Structures are given as C-alpha cells and as structure tokens.
Amino acid sequence: MLVDDYDAFLVDLDGVVYVGDEPIPGAVDAIERLRERAIPVRFVTNNSSRTRDEIRTKLAGMGIDASRREIVSAAWATGEYLRDRGLETVSVVGTGSLRAELERGGVVVADDAVDAVVVGHDDTTDYADLTRATRLVHRHDVPLVAVNADAVVPQPDGPIPGVGAIASAIETATNRTATVIGKPERRLFDYALASLETASVAMIGDTPAADVAGASRAGIDAILVTAHAVRSTDGPTPDATISGLADLFEE
Numbered sequence: 101m102l103v104d105d106y107d108a109f110l111v112d113l114d115g116v117v118y119v120g121d122e123p124i125p126g127a128v129d130a131i132e133r134l135r136e137r138a139i140p141v142r143f144v145t146n147n148s149s150r151t152r153d154e155i156r157t158k159l160a161g162m163g164i165d166a167s168r169r170e171i172v173s174a175a176w177a178t179g180e181y182l183r184d185r186g187l188e189t190v191s192v193v194g195t196g197s198l199r200a201e202l203e204r205g206g207v208v209v210a211d212d213a214v215d216a217v218v219v220g221h222d223d224t225t226d227y228a229d230l231t232r233a234t235r236l237v238h239r240h241d242v243p244l245v246a247v248n249a250d251a252v253v254p255q256p257d258g259p260i261p262g263v264g265a266i267a268s269a270i271e272t273a274t275n276r277t278a279t280v281i282g283k284p285e286r287r288l289f290d291y292a293l294a295s296l297e298t299a300s301v302a303m304i305g306d307t308p309a310a311d312v313a314g315a316s317r318a319g320i321d322a323i324l325v326t327a328h329a330v331r332s333t334d335g336p337t338p339d340a341t342i343s344g345l346a347d348l349f350e351e
C-alpha cells in the first residue's frame with residue numbers, strides 16, 4: 101500500500117478532499133484511516149481568502165476534525181513570512197478573512213506608512229484596489245507579496261482571475277516582482293514540514309504545476325490525484341498517481 105511508503109502526508113484540499121463545497125467520495129474516510137494509523141497530516145492549501153478557522157469549520161462540516169496547526173494555508177503562511185521579515189504593517193488587496201488572518205499573526209493592516217503590499221484572492225477586487233496598491237508601492241518603495249500565484253480560480257461556471265492575475269497587474273504598474281508564498285514556491289512547504297518530525301513525507305495534490313512542482317522544489321515526493329482534478333495544467337511527473345485518497349490503501 102502506498103500509505104506504507106511515508107511517515108506523514110501533506111494533503112491539498114481543493115480537488116483532493118473537496119471540490120467546492122462537496123467532499124470527494126472516499127476522502128473523508130481516507131483521512132480517518134490516516135488518523136487511525138496515527139500518521140501526521142498537514143492540509144496544505146493555496147487558499148488566500150479564508151482564515152484557518154473558516155477552513156476548519158468547512159472540514160468539520162464534512163466530518164473531518166482538523167486542528168488549527170494542521171491547516172497550512174497560504175494566507176496563514178503569508179503572516180508568518182511577514183513577521184519573519186519584520187514587515188509589520190501591510191496594505192491588503194484581499195478579503196476581510198485574509199486581513200483577519202494576518203492580524204491574528206501579529207501583522208498590522210493599514211493603508212498608510214506600510215512595509216509591504218499583500219495580494220490575495222477577493223472576487224470584489226476593483227480598480228480602486230489596484231490603484232491603492234500601486235500608489236503605496238510607488239510612494240513607500242515597499243515589496244509586493246502575493247499569497248499565491250494561481251492564474252485562475254475554478255468556479256462551477258468557469259474560471260475567474262486568480263491572485264497571479266491580479267498581482268501581475270500590480271507588478272506591471274510598479275515594475276516589481278512579487279514574492280510568492282503559496283505553491284509552487286517552497287515557502288508554504290517549508291512551513292508545513294517545519295511542524296513535522298520526519299523526513300519521509302509526500303505531498304498529495306491534483307495540480308501538477310502547483311503540487312508536484314512545489315514538492316519537487318521542497319525536496320519531497322509528490323502523489324498526483326487525478327479523478328477530481330480542479331485544474332489540469334502541465335507540470336513535472338509525480339512519484340505516484342492515484343485516482344483519489346482512498347487509493348492510498350489499495351493493496
């Protein structure tokens with residue numbers, strides 16, 4: 101069984117545990133079986149619009165009891181990054197939940213005298229937000245931080261522009277390159293791996309360009325989930341391919 105090859109797993113959420121608000125068949129049971137075996141799990145998600153507690157509530161509604169420590173979201177990791185770098189005050193293009201998560205991590209959210217401008221996903225972002233971000237970067241000569249680099253966010257009726265697209269607009273307007281926290285950059289993986297005491301870890305995800313490429317950069321194996329892939333993009337070859345989480349336990 102593939103599950104026997106590793107001591108811990110980093111598990112992507114969208115396209116692996118759920119699609120939208122629907123749990124993927126077999127996923128909840130597979131997480132439960134990992135728990136029974138006392139195999140550590142970290143849910144590693146590029147989500148930039150929700151707090152970890154909101155993600156925990158969503159998982160709880162599906163029957164998965166996850167601790168805050170187990171949720172390694174790009175929004176939370178952005179707060180850790182800002183604090184590590186001494187970037188104490190930031191302006192945010194993103195949701196109220198992203199602001200709340202950053203503030204919970206000890207970062208001050210303001211639109212004056214900032215140390216950085218942070219970009220997350222918010223489907224109400226408008227031209228005024230782009231203008232504010234652009235002017236703050238110009239005025240204070242501060243770095244631009246993108247919570248992830250996702251080109252699009254899948255929706256039932258088709259994709260909408262993701263953080264990468266919005267950050268690109270601000271990058272062009274400011275002639276700067278954003279620092280990316282989420283997958284496929286290794287920062288998010290490093291935060292997840294730092295909380296695990298094992299070297300034998302695999303990332304389980306559905307997006308080659310984010311999950312498999314990121315695992316490769318972080319120096320761990322990648323298992324690609326294919327049945328409910330939210331996006332199909334080109335990327336490196338995974339170490340194993342499964343239909344869904346239940347296949348971890350296939351003989």
Ligand SMILES: [Mg+2]
Nearest residue numbers: 112114115306
């Ligand atoms: Mg995914």
